[in-house]
Amino acid sequence: MPETRELIEQRLKSLLERARRIDDHRRRPAPADSEEQAADAETDEVLTGLDESTRQEIARLRAALERLDSGDYGRCVRCGAKIPAARLAAIPEATSCVKCAAGAGG
Numbered sequence: 468m469p470e471t472r473e474l475i476e477q478r479l480k481s482l483l484e485r486a487r488r489i490d491d492h493r494r495r496p497a498p499a500d501s502e503e504q505a506a507d508a509e510t511d512e513v514l515t516g517l518d519e520s521t522r523q524e525i526a527r528l529r530a531a532l533e534r535l536d537s538g539d540y541g542r543c544v545r546c547g548a549k550i551p552a553a554r555l556a557a558i559p560e561a562t563s564c565v566k567c568a569a570g571a572g573g
């Protein structure tokens with residue numbers, strides 16, 4: 468699904484660009500001793516200034532790209548059903564079908 472990948476990558480890119488801008492604004496000396504952040508990639512350090520929802524969306528988009536790579540993309544993580552194309556078009560990073568998303572809020 469090359470189109471889907473492009474869509475997700477574009478979204479991810481724009482979020483990361485926004486993150487970078489926010490980071491430029493909020494740049495300040497960060498403690499170098501944070502164990503959790505030490506192991507992560509440079510993009511993650513950009514995200515520290517972002518609000519939770521943006522970080523979660525970035526994480527979901529990254530997960531979706533991984534699922535594209537592994538071939539799991541488009542399958543519900545809860546019940547294994549195929550996620551309808553219309554839902555994926557609306558929410559490319561969706562990991563569950565409509566039924567499961569409605570039942571579990573995610």
Ligand SMILES: [Zn+2]
Pocket residue numbers: 543544545546547548563564565566567568
């Ligand atoms: Zn499901």
